[in-house]
Amino acid sequence: MQRLQEPMETDGLGIGESAEVLGVHPFTLLARAQMDELALVRDNAGEMRVPQEELIRLGEGHTGNHTTTESQRVPTDQELGVTRGLFRKGQRTYHVPGYTKSLSAAEIVAYRKAYAAIGGELELLTDLRQQLRNPNRVTPVGETFVEVPHEGRWNVRGTLLNLGRSDILLCERGDELAVIEKFQPNSTYARTRGTAEILLTGRDAQQLVREFKENAQLTLEFMASNLTAKAQRIIWNEQQAEHPAHVVAAISERCRNAVQETETQTQRQTAARGIRI
Structure with missing residues (x-):
């Protein structure tokens, strides 16, 4: 918690x-x-x-005074998957992915602005979910070991998740197994906390991978919920939208769909059987 x-x-x-x-x-x-x-x-x-x-x-004090200027490039309607609907009260309506109701011209403006603020992170979220959906997701890596500060050397069996700025690895040492996150050595986090951290340990590879995936799914849902809150702030500040709750619901549904668990029981059983490194 x-x-x-x-x-x-x-x-x-x-x-x-x-x-x-x-x-x-x-x-x-x-x-x-x-x-x-x-x-x-x-x-x-x-x-x-x-x-x-x-x-x-x-x-460790290396963060400094950070000022951020988030990119506010508004994606095109084609990128957003926005389609035009019928006219209502003389105005064009719009449809967005995952939301059954139509949005007005003013509401689609708020939707575009909100998506511009979270779109980059939502794409990262979608990529991670696609990685986790792979029922046999343990891919080989080029490196053979990882050094964990104060814990020593672990042999690498495969990659569970590629985060771009770090890799989450399945490792072993003797009859011990561990899920370890390895960071880029020049990152501020790595300079302070070390280049690798142990996330989980165990002795059964299938059980450990399953536990990692369950935890990762919860983290993705946490990410989606947070992106919804971030978008909601922008939507409610968009004064032109006559029904901001409609836009919030549309964005919320899009974030939820990005991490929705859609694996069948057969796929889960296949995943459990498929962990062989």
Whole structure:
């Protein structure tokens, strides 16, 4: 269960901005919060933020004064999957993926702005979900071992998840197994915390991989919920949208669909049988 402090108006940075500062993936920070290794605050809009003291602790003071200018490029309707609907009260209506109701011209403007703010992180989220959907997702890697500070050397059996700025690896040492996250050595996080951290340990590969995937799915759902809150702030500030709740519902559905568990029982059984390294 993640640790939360009292809601604050402007304490710390958002998850995406904090990840940029520390040189890690947003998944890493939210996973650490779920492991009770990172305290977060929830602002008045419901978005999770990393307090300044936590950024300093994780970055050993190397984070500096970070100012972020998020890209506000509004995606095209084709990129968003927006299609035109019928006219209603003399105005064009619009349809967006995953939402059954139509949006008005003013509402689609708010939708575009909200998606522009979260689209990059939502794409990262979708990529991770696709990786986890692979029933036999344990891929070989070129490196043969990883050094974990204060824990020593572990042999690498395969990659469970590629985060871009780190890899989550299935490792072994004797009859022990571990899920280990290996970071880019030049990242602020790695310079402070070390280049690798153990996430899980066990002695049964199938059970360990299954536990990791279950935890990772919860982290993805946490990410989706946080992106919804981030988008909601923008939507409610968009004064032109006559029914902002419609836009919030549309964005929420899109975020939820990005991480929705759709594997069948047969696929889960195949995944359990398919872990052979």
